Amino acid sequence: MEDIINKIIDIDKEAIEIRNKTEEIKRENEKKLKQAMNDIETEIIEKAKKDGKEIYNKLAMKGEEEAKKITDRGEAVYRRIEKIYEDEKEKIEDELFIQIFDIKK
Numbered sequence: 628m629e630d631i632i633n634k635i636i637d638i639d640k641e642a643i644e645i646r647n648k649t650e651e652i653k654r655e656n657e658k659k660l661k662q663a664m665n666d667i668e669t670e671i672i673e674k675a676k677k678d679g680k681e682i683y684n685k686l687a688m689k690g691e692e693e694a695k696k697i698t699d700r701g702e703a704v705y706r707r708i709e710k711i712y713e714d715e716k717e718k719i720e721d722e723l724f725i726q727i728f729d730i731k732k
Contacts, residue, residue: 712719724730
């Protein structure tokens with residue numbers, strides 16, 4: 628009878644050890660899973676930052692190119708107006724002089 632009780636106690640001790648080992652394995656797996664999830668999250672965030680920066684740089688470059696085109700067009704218009712003014716300057720001055728002093732031709 629004592630042998631049976633000792634075997635039951637041994638079986639109970641083994642069951643407790645198995646349960647403790649199982650819980651330890653479970654805690655370790657949870658810890659590894661949490662770390663893996665954090666690593667994946669960090670990787671995703673870093674990739675998103677990198678992608679966002681690349682997109683921003685491309686858009687900024689396009690914006691700068693567009694701004695240069697607009698500036699160049701504005702300068703070209705200014706040069707044409709300046710040329711017209713230089714070409715017509717004397718004529719305009721003469722006409723203003725005539726109008727101011729009411730000179731008849």
